[in-house]
Amino acid sequence: MPNSQMTPGIQSGRLSAEAYQENFSDLHPPYEPHEAAVAADRCYFCYDAPCTTACPTDIDIPMFIRQIQTGTPEEAAKTIFSQNILGGMCARVCPTETLCEEVCVREVAEGKPVEIGRLQRYATDKLMNSGKHPFSRADVTGKKVAVIGAGPAGLSCAHRLSMYGHDVDLFDARSKAGGLNEFGIATYKSVDGFAAREVDWLLQIGGISLKTGKSLGNGLSIDQLTTAYDAVFLGIGLAGVNALRAEGVDKDGVSDAVDFISTLRQAEDMSTIPVGRNVVVIGGGMTAVDAAVQSKLLGSENVTIAYRRGRDQMGASGFEQDLAASAGVRILENAQPVKVHGNGAVQEVEFEYTETTSDGLRGTGETFRLPADQLLKAIGQTLGETPEGIILEGGKIAVSDAGRTSVNNVWAGGDCATGGDDLTVTAVAEGRDAAEDIHQSLMG
Amino acid sequence: MADISANFLGIKSPNPFWLASAPPTDKEYNVRRAFEAGWGGVVWKTLGSEGPPVVNVNGPRYGAIYGADRRLLGLNNIELITDRPLQTNLREIKAVKRDYPDRAMIVSLMVPCEEAAWKAILPVVEETGADGIELNFGCPHGMAERGMGSAVGQVPEYIEMVARWCKQNTRMPVIVKLTPNITDIRRPAEAAKRGGADAVSLINTINSITSVNLDAMSPEPMIDGKGTHGGYCGPAVKPIAMNMVAEIARNPETAGLPISGIGGVTTWRDAAEFMALGCGNVQVCTAVMTYGFKIVQEMCSGLSAWMDEKGHSSVDDFVGKAVPNVTDWQYLNLNYIAKAKIDQDACISCGRCYAACEDTSHQAISMSEDRVFEVMDDECVACNLCVDVCPIEDCITMEPMQPGQIDPRTGEKVPSEYANWTTHPNNPSAVSEPTFGG
Ligand SMILES: Cc1cc2nc3c(=O)[nH]c(=O)nc-3n(C[C@H](O)[C@H](O)[C@H](O)COP(=O)(O)OP(=O)(O)OC[C@H]3O[C@@H](n4cnc5c(N)ncnc54)[C@H](O)[C@@H]3O)c2cc1C
Numbered sequence: 001m002p003n004s005q006m007t008p009g010i011q012s013g014r015l016s017a018e019a020y021q022e023n024f025s026d027l028h029p030p031y032e033p034h035e036a037a038v039a040a041d042r043c044y045f046c047y048d049a050p051c052t053t054a055c056p057t058d059i060d061i062p063m064f065i066r067q068i069q070t071g072t073p074e075e076a077a078k079t080i081f082s083q084n085i086l087g088g089m090c091a092r093v094c095p096t097e098t099l100c101e102e103v104c105v106r107e108v109a110e111g112k113p114v115e116i117g118r119l120q121r122y123a124t125d126k127l128m129n130s131g132k133h134p135f136s137r138a139d140v141t142g143k144k145v146a147v148i149g150a151g152p153a154g155l156s157c158a159h160r161l162s163m164y165g166h167d168v169d170l171f172d173a174r175s176k177a178g179g180l181n182e183f184g185i186a187t188y189k190s191v192d193g194f195a196a197r198e199v200d201w202l203l204q205i206g207g208i209s210l211k212t213g214k215s216l217g218n219g220l221s222i223d224q225l226t227t228a229y230d231a232v233f234l235g236i237g238l239a240g241v242n243a244l245r246a247e248g249v250d251k252d253g254v255s256d257a258v259d260f261i262s263t264l265r266q267a268e269d270m271s272t273i274p275v276g277r278n279v280v281v282i283g284g285g286m287t288a289v290d291a292a293v294q295s296k297l298l299g300s301e302n303v304t305i306a307y308r309r310g311r312d313q314m315g316a317s318g319f320e321q322d323l324a325a326s327a328g329v330r331i332l333e334n335a336q337p338v339k340v341h342g343n344g345a346v347q348e349v350e351f352e353y354t355e356t357t358s359d360g361l362r363g364t365g366e367t368f369r370l371p372a373d374q375l376l377k378a379i380g381q382t383l384g385e386t387p388e389g390i391i392l393e394g395g396k397i398a399v400s401d402a403g404r405t406s407v408n409n410v411w412a413g414g415d416c417a418t419g420g421d422d423l424t425v426t427a428v429a430e431g432r433d434a435a436e437d438i439h440q441s442l443m444g
Numbered sequence: 445m446a447d448i449s450a451n452f453l454g455i456k457s458p459n460p461f462w463l464a465s466a467p468p469t470d471k472e473y474n475v476r477r478a479f480e481a482g483w484g485g486v487v488w489k490t491l492g493s494e495g496p497p498v499v500n501v502n503g504p505r506y507g508a509i510y511g512a513d514r515r516l517l518g519l520n521n522i523e524l525i526t527d528r529p530l531q532t533n534l535r536e537i538k539a540v541k542r543d544y545p546d547r548a549m550i551v552s553l554m555v556p557c558e559e560a561a562w563k564a565i566l567p568v569v570e571e572t573g574a575d576g577i578e579l580n581f582g583c584p585h586g587m588a589e590r591g592m593g594s595a596v597g598q599v600p601e602y603i604e605m606v607a608r609w610c611k612q613n614t615r616m617p618v619i620v621k622l623t624p625n626i627t628d629i630r631r632p633a634e635a636a637k638r639g640g641a642d643a644v645s646l647i648n649t650i651n652s653i654t655s656v657n658l659d660a661m662s663p664e665p666m667i668d669g670k671g672t673h674g675g676y677c678g679p680a681v682k683p684i685a686m687n688m689v690a691e692i693a694r695n696p697e698t699a700g701l702p703i704s705g706i707g708g709v710t711t712w713r714d715a716a717e718f719m720a721l722g723c724g725n726v727q728v729c730t731a732v733m734t735y736g737f738k739i740v741q742e743m744c745s746g747l748s749a750w751m752d753e754k755g756h757s758s759v760d761d762f763v764g765k766a767v768p769n770v771t772d773w774q775y776l777n778l779n780y781i782a783k784a785k786i787d788q789d790a791c792i793s794c795g796r797c798y799a800a801c802e803d804t805s806h807q808a809i810s811m812s813e814d815r816v817f818e819v820m821d822d823e824c825v826a827c828n829l830c831v832d833v834c835p836i837e838d839c840i841t842m843e844p845m846q847p848g849q850i851d852p853r854t855g856e857k858v859p860s861e862y863a864n865w866t867t868h869p870n871n872p873s874a875v876s877e878p879t880f881g882g
Pocket residue numbers: 093094095148149150151152153154171172173174177178179180181184185186189214215216217235236237238239258261286287290384385413414415416421422423424425427
């Protein structure tokens with residue numbers, strides 16, 4: 001008897017093969033050329049455009065859209081990639097509704113922005129599908145830089161450095177490059193192994209030697225690296241997670257949402273991924289939404305996101321919240337978990353309602369229970385390995401605007417460093433800007 | 445990577461995109477910004493003789509025609525030549541040219557039709573270090589009433605005379621800018637050549653009234669209740685300009701005379717089309733007045749990418765390449781037979797092709813109850829109207845028939861040989877062997 005959405009416990013194979021196929025296909029399917037032409041036509045080519053200002057990587061958006069309009073999408077792609085080498089991934093994962101598209105003059109005036117993200121995808125797909133890499137390296141400088149972490153920040157930094165002719169050793173603790181592009185981003189945002197294809201395409205620049213399974217703190221040290229290399233860039237992301245303080249969280253069926261997602265992202269076949277009939281996700285950010293939505297897509301009957309504050313405080317954007325709602329996920333506000341019930345494995349989660357007072361958030365004393373055979377914790381990530389001798393600020397590596405850390409010749413960027421939101425595009429911008437500063441300091 | 449630099453009359457510019465003589469080139473501030481943005485050259489806003497400058501109206505000088513979404517398609521203006529003192533302009537031209545030696549600096553001139561006036565201005569322009577001059581024989585309003593601009597440009601003898609004066613009095617290359625407000629553009633071009641001009645540029649603006657205010661019962665732009673005809677430019681005039689360019693390029697009298705193409709150039713593709721018709725470079729006005737100087741980046745990237753794709757290493761590889769294929773109607777192959785074809789996967793069933801063909805053409809498209817539209821080959825004369833009105837690019841295409849196939853419309857075999865009107869039996873002056881266009 002195959003499993004269904006009703007099968008109790010944590011089970012795989014709850015859906016038909018077609019349902020899995022359908023559920024994990026592209027969230028926003030790529031434009032056909034005609035759709036791209038119509039969408040591009042809406043751009044007004046604004047002066048000193050607000051969309052460009054809102055883009056953390058400052059892509060010249062009106063210019064690339066004009067290049068699409070004039071029938072040269074590959075030139076449009078070059079305009080994008082010259083600012084953001086991961087423009088392909090960003091086209092898929094950027095919360096455009098809170099970045100470029102939010103400030104599009106047509107969003108402000110009509111509530112309907114130019115669809116910048118999808119146009120960016122149209123252009124970048126065109127060039128990447130041709131297999132061409134649009135950049136080449138400057139003459140080799142003889143300088144060597146170590147980049148630790150092959151996520152968006154590290155990849156972007158390594159690429160820019162290589163363009164300037166520096167040789168890069170790119171280390172990552174995992175067996176595969178890509179960082180959260182490969183292990184975190186929701187499946188329906190990056191289908192068909194795009195993250196891995198993008199890494200391969202990016203590395204075509206040459207001069208970057210990828211060394212996987214090598215980590216800082218476990219074989220590599222800052223001391224050693226600064227001695228062996230002319231400069232070091234840290235893009236190690238947030239490898240740790242916040243601990244959930246509630247009784248009984250050690251029960252079976254309780255896990256970290258990021259682990260659940262990374263298993264999912266590496267699966268060849270979604271029907272092999274077990275998921276609870278009743279799933280409860282604790283948290284309010286993008287990770288919580290992604291874990292909840294994907295649980296639902298895997299065939300859970302009931303999925304609830306429980307957040308301790310109001311919806312307006314959630315890290316997930318309105319668009320993400322709507323996406324969750326349309327997938328059938330229930331969002332429960334103002335509720336904090338106090339106890340996990342169950343005999344060995346989780347069966348129920350007990351919550352207390354909260355309210356925000358002048359003294360901050362506090363429980364109201366009123367409690368209730370939700371049935372759960374799976375509890376996913378998504379209450380924030382933390383810096384995993386604290387690199388020795390580097391000053392932190394608010395739990396992250398303290399950096400200047402150009403990404404300089406407190407240690408000479410060591411730069412950092414992306415989620416692991418202070419400044420900017422924890423987004424793919426911000427990591428790309430910080431990696432690139434640090435590379436510019438490293439180049440200046442190596443050649444200056 | 446293709447080399448997009450251009451050499452027009454020995455005047456070099458890093459790309460073939462110049463700004464036309466107009467407000468964008470009226471002063472140092474603008475021109476410096478244009479060069480910073482990447483423009484290859486400018487034709488400075490037309491200068492007049494020393495003395496009190498002309499005055500402009502103090503109300504609206506532009507009118508416009510829009511496409512969907514208020515996309516500006518045509519602009520009309522009643523502006524005159526520069527209204528700033530001659531000496532100010534000359535000083536600024538010199539300063540800019542000194543700072544941008546690699547960019548083309550052409551000075552547009554319009555002075556009274558007397559040799560003394562030209563003799564007076566040419567040396568002071570030469571002194572700025574400018575690369576050449578353009579004679580504005582085109583401005584259709586304001587100046588024409590004073591015997592300048594298009595009033596000269598409409599009389600070939602005057603063009604020849606003034607061009608000759610200029611050639612005799614300056615070492616700078618002379619470009620004659622032509623007005624389109626004339627019946628046969630070949631005549632003024634021939635006159636310019638006879639006068640010794642090094643090149644022609646065209647078109648200047650077209651006489652026009654863009655709209656009428658139905659409350660005030662006055663043409664727009666309206667100045668205190670009255671309006672006047674202005675000069676029309678922008679994307680809407682491109683087809684008119686390209687025809688005039690092609691006429692000059694294929695006229696044996698003027699063939700080979702360098703041409704600077706102007707009129708509606710907005711994208712790299714427009715530029716490539718003008719150049720294929722024989723222009724050594726192009727000039728742009730309305731497009732920058734609509735979108736700003738930055739568009740030149742798209743023009744450069746687009747032209748270069750297209751040249752790479754086609755294997756053109758320099759602009760000379762394709763300048764004039766379309767000229768041999770511009771011919772007269774009577775030389776078109778009447779044995780070439782095509783049929784429209786609707787791609788059913790691309791079709792969105794709007795029915796515009798049906799309305800066009802059924803109401804106004806050859807009743808050659810069928811419509812089913814469930815809105816499937818199909819071409820009936822036995823009725824289709826391949827007029828192309830359905831292709832032109834279809835909102836989806838490449839949804840309807842023209843498929844040529846192969847020699848030997850039976851044309852279902854006539855029931856006759858498609859001949860393999862070329863045959864044109866010159867031998868057609870219906871032609872009262874038919875000859876036995878077809879003649880070919882040049
Ligand atoms: C579930 C989830 C969904 C998300 N969805 C979106 C989204 O839709 N849109 C968006 O813009 N952002 C999203 N984000 C955020 C985004 O993924 C991150 O901001 C971005 O990946 C940060 O890039 P990074 O390079 O700084 O770090 P990471 O992507 O985390 O990469 C860090 C890399 O460093 C390696 N590493 C870690 N420690 C060490 C060490 N000690 N030694 C060597 N290597 C090490 C890791 O293996 C990893 O490859 C999401 C995040 C999560 C968790």
